[in-house]
Amino acid sequence: MDIRTPIPTNGGDWLTKFGETWKAQAEALRQKFGGAIEEIRMPPDYPTDVPIVYVRKEAVAEVLAHLKSDPAFEYGFLSDITATDEMTDPRFEVVYNLFSHVRFNRIRVKVRARDGEAVPTASSVWPAANWAEREVFDMFGIRFEGHPDLRRILMDERWVGHPLRKDYPLKGYQIFTDAEVIHPELLDKG
Template sequence: MGHVKGAEENLTVSKLREQLPEAALSSRDFRNETTLLVRSGDLIRICRYLKEDPGLLYDFLSDLTAVDRLGDHPRFEVVHHLYSLQYKRRIRLKVQVEEGEAVPSVTSVWGAADWPEREVFDMFGIRFEGHPDLRRILMPEEWEGFPLRKDYPVQASPKWWEEGATGG
């Protein structure tokens, strides 16, 4: 069964390479999971193809998150987890991004990306170009810093935050 699943997911990679040969930088299969590393500039074309191709139909964005690889260059990875409801296949797309660079928003492909992209912006400081309403979603607008970055000072919190929590 594991072999069949791997073969199905490799079908996704081969179809993508056939249609957009310059788009995927690399692919990796590990524990029956396929990950594609893609360029930021190709992300929207790849997502549209994966969603709209009748043989793939990755119609569900099940998760969108980021990873801080402090010390590596590029520093961040934005990770998109896709699922095809019809074919019961999963694939992961990773886009590497340096601090200060933006990643294209996939809200034009999956409207459900709206809040997860805002969460990644709020927690990591990664901007999403073309997002319809990119602003903090979890932290107050005045909050300084990005709490899920590995270099965020977890012991420090703003005085106004502590005072507000005690009721004044």
């Protein structure tokens, strides 16, 4: 047995394992959602490790729910939600990294959003999306429509600006001398 199995490099191991599955899934997504799928970037043609599905903003919750529960996909596990600031128009891309506990493969869903536009929340699909979306809001200022509790999460509530935007300085200090207070109204929600 040759033990020199390399570390899966870009598109290497995963592509041979899941390439066919991904192709079939991309085709199924295009058929099901049609115009709601903007484009699909597949690994060997585009430098990425897993396929990237660009979804129109309005349809994202629907597509995510389908990816989560449909037997052809079964991406039941939300790995992560984050965003990137591309400094183009539209400015932001919200990134959903999904993982399947059935096939053990991954897929990435992206949504493009202009500055000031709201993206539908995924917290109805996965409650775990709640804090992840709060962090995206905190760091990039992207609002999520229908989010139950969209407050800042890492930065102080009184903070001005969104630190991970490309136009935010590396050393943008803001000093607060007194602590954040408790919000009793949050405790009444139950």
